[in-house]
Amino acid sequence: MTRLEQQIQFIREIDKVKNIYRQTYLADGQRKENDAEHSWHIALMAVLLKEYVPEADITKVMIMVLIHDLVEIDAGDTYAYDPVGAETKREREVQAAERIFGILPTDQEGFYRELWEEFEDYKSPEAKYAHLLDNLQPLILNDAAEGKSWAEHEVKKSQIYKRNEKIEDTSLKIWRYIQDVVDRHIQQGNIKED
Amino acid sequence: MTRLEQQIQFIREIDKVKNIYRQTYLADGQRKENDAEHSWHIALMAVLLKEYVPEADITKVMIMVLIHDLVEIDAGDTYAYDPVGAETKREREVQAAERIFGILPTDQEGFYRELWEEFEDYKSPEAKYAHLLDNLQPLILNDAAEGKSWAEHEVKKSQIYKRNEKIEDTSLKIWRYIQDVVDRHIQQGNIKED
Numbered sequence: 001m002t003r004l005e006q007q008i009q010f011i012r013e014i015d016k017v018k019n020i021y022r023q024t025y026l027a028d029g030q031r032k033e034n035d036a037e038h039s040w041h042i043a044l045m046a047v048l049l050k051e052y053v054p055e056a057d058i059t060k061v062m063i064m065v066l067i068h069d070l071v072e073i074d075a076g077d078t079y080a081y082d083p084v085g086a087e088t089k090r091e092r093e094v095q096a097a098e099r100i101f102g103i104l105p106t107d108q109e110g111f112y113r114e115l116w117e118e119f120e121d122y123k124s125p126e127a128k129y130a131h132l133l134d135n136l137q138p139l140i141l142n143d144a145a146e147g148k149s150w151a152e153h154e155v156k157k158s159q160i161y162k163r164n165e166k167i168e169d170t171s172l173k174i175w176r177y178i179q180d181v182v183d184r185h186i187q188q189g190n191i192k193e194d
Numbered sequence: 195m196t197r198l199e200q201q202i203q204f205i206r207e208i209d210k211v212k213n214i215y216r217q218t219y220l221a222d223g224q225r226k227e228n229d230a231e232h233s234w235h236i237a238l239m240a241v242l243l244k245e246y247v248p249e250a251d252i253t254k255v256m257i258m259v260l261i262h263d264l265v266e267i268d269a270g271d272t273y274a275y276d277p278v279g280a281e282t283k284r285e286r287e288v289q290a291a292e293r294i295f296g297i298l299p300t301d302q303e304g305f306y307r308e309l310w311e312e313f314e315d316y317k318s319p320e321a322k323y324a325h326l327l328d329n330l331q332p333l334i335l336n337d338a339a340e341g342k343s344w345a346e347h348e349v350k351k352s353q354i355y356k357r358n359e360k361i362e363d364t365s366l367k368i369w370r371y372i373q374d375v376v377d378r379h380i381q382q383g384n385i386k387e388d
Contacts, residue, residue, distance in 0.1 A: 004371060007242055011331075012338050014238070015221040018231045027209040037212045040234035044208070044260045048201055048302065059253045066238045108242065137205075144206050177198060 003105050010103045016073045023079050023153065027144035035069040035077065042133040049133070052171040056129040060115070064130045067112055068119050071096035080138075081159050093120075128170045135164055136174060143181050147190025156194045157182060197299050204297045210267045217273050217347065221338035229263040229271065236327040243327070246365040250323040254309070258324045261306055262313050265290035274332075275353050287314075322364045329358055330368060337375050341384025350388045351376060 001009070018036040026033050046061045069077075074096035078085040097116055101109045119127050142149050149155075160182055168175040185191040195203070212230040220227050240255045263271075268290035272279040291310055295303045313321050336343050343349075354376055362369040379385040 004246075004367060008334060008371075011235070011239060011242065011334055012221050015235070015335065015338070018220055018227060019222070019224075026212055027206050028213075030213075033212060034231070036231040036234045037228070040230045040237070040260065041205070041209070043234070043237055043256070045205055047257050047260070048205065048298075052198075059256070062237070062253070062256050063241050066234065066241070104242075140202060140205055141209065144209070173198060177202075 006103065006105050007108070010100075013100060013103055014070055014073070017070055020069070020072045020077055022077050022138070023149055024138040024141050025145040025148050027141050029145035029148055033141070035072055038137065039066055039069055042130075042137050045133050045137060046129070049174070052174055053125065053129040053132065056125045060126045061129050061133075064115050064119050064126055065133060067116060068130065068134065070100055071116070073100060079153070080163055081153060081155055122166065128166060132167050132170045132174060135167065136178065139178060139181055143185070147185045147188060150185060151190045154192060156192045157186060158194050160191065200297065200299050201302070204294075207294065207297055208264055208267070211264055214263070214266045214271055216271050216332070217343055218332040218335050219339040219342050221335050223339035223342055227335070229266055232331065233260055233263055236324075236331050239327050239331060240323070243368070246368055247319070247323040247326065250319045254320045255323050255327075258309050258313050258320055259327060261310060262324065262328065264294055265310070267294060273347070274357055275347060275349055284314075316360065322360060326361050326364045326368060329361065330372065333372060333375055337379070341379045341382060344379060345384045348386060350386045351380060352388050354385065 017039075018034055020035040021032045022035065022038060024033055024038070025031065026037075042065045043062045046058060046065060050056070050058050071093040075089070075092035078089045097113055101112045101116070103109075104112065118124055119130055121127055122131055138149075160178075164175070164178060167178060182191055186193045211233075212228055214229040215226045216229065216232060218227055218232070219225065220231075236259045237256045240252060240259060244250070244252050265287040269283070269286035272283045291307055295306045295310070297303075298306065312318055313324055315321055316325055332343075354372075358369070358372060361372060376385055380387045
């Protein structure tokens, strides 16, 4: 197989992420969104909101968010507030990364695996910004869809605060925005105050 | 409205592109894909295949392809081989660009409108690479889905060659790959030789 053929095999394989559905509804509330749509949205948000996290290398962040959910082709989507799924998540996802990035030529396999591990590590400025986007986007959609997904899963304020505990340190402005949205949905009864 | 609120309004508005469906089937042939999925796929392809178009600035190409179909929120998707739709396409899309990018703060509106116009112009190395990706991705999916979309629309070899006439100049290696796929699907009866 030539190098280009290996790359095209990977391009075909990752098409499957368009069939991995998340728990978040589209802004119009009509259906849930899939990983490809979510990743497109946050890659564009990375550029739009870069002024709030100026220390992050925007090219790296874009590539990171474009690939961050590919492991879910094998591992499936683990809902943010699913403690049982969370226990086996890491193991399932590492195996998936091995198989999926393993389709690529070795140099590219290494590049994408490292970038995915950096995202998972949640330490570099790029990983922090990528996680901020990964959390902010479903919040914007849940807000637009009138809190439907939060209400369905009976999400508590403490769960949202726990999940977003590093956001304040990444961008105070965006953390304040998130707090405002959460407060509004507590008042509306979609998020439980605890 | 604050600057962040304007940006978030834009992020909510562009969610609609997830409901703009194209004529291309997913690789598994089960349903057609939408603009957000398509844009995610080609943004990632921009990074994967950059060695074939080394003169293009990859960051610019990624942003360009992430936004290139937003105008279809208002203008709809015009099928590549639809001569009637093509007549009014430009006018419909310019109006859409004005409204949609107009939601953003002025500096960002200007940046994205110029980038979209550069894509439409099809002259810079980045625009040429973006168009190559925009054409190659549905070809890879059509090939994976056994030529279903070509057969349904009775697409002719001359139409594909006309649409891809600038690809050879952008990357000869990828043009040869496209020719091979087309030849195979002529033999299989999915594309008409003319």
